[in-house]
Amino acid sequence: MKQIRNFIGCTIAATLLFVATGCENEYITKEYYTNVYGSQVSTNEYVINPRDWQEGQYDDGRKYLYVACENRDITDKIMQNGAVLAYMWFTYDVESNSSSWNLLPYVYPYSYTNDKGEVVYVGENFRFEYEKGSVVFIVEDLDGCVPDKMVAESIFKVVVIENM
Helix, strand or coil: CHHHHHHHHHHHHHHHHHHHHHHHHHHHHHHHHHHHHCEEEEEEEEEECHHHCEEEECCCCCEEEEEEEECCCCCHHHHHHCEEEEEEEEEEECCCCEEEEEECCEEEEEEEECCCCCEEEEEEEEEEEEECCEEEEEEEECCCCCCCCCCCCEEEEEEEEEEC
16 A cells, blocks of 8 residues: 555656646747747848048047948837847958858958068957947957058948847
8 A cells, every 4th residue: 555655646746747847848948939030130231342431530549440331220129129240251262262251340360571571460350330220330450550441342241130
């Protein structure tokens, strides 16, 4: 008789444990899918000509290049509850025409030889800022100098995610 009571007790405990943990997992799964399918995504691509870049200056005197572009997908709702991502199309091997999209901010390291014959390493920082209705692409030299003038087209992609 004692064995039957132990068996029934264990069976009831195991059933309650299974039901309790099964409901919790189901709820988490439903919540996840609600968030994934409850978003709207839009993308815009910008081809920036070298002549479109303007020179700006920070309060401390450092100079930078920038170009402002319109983006009507960036609304008040996006500013409060959405997300904006930007990418830059970068060719990293001209000979083989190898390119890829790079998430901003992106630091591009390069080197040159100065007047003394020393190799100097510099990084250019490509980043973006956005506000309602517009996005601004910015290029800064990390050594504090003026960034080189752009000589080729630059391609950027902006992804706007609206949480529904």
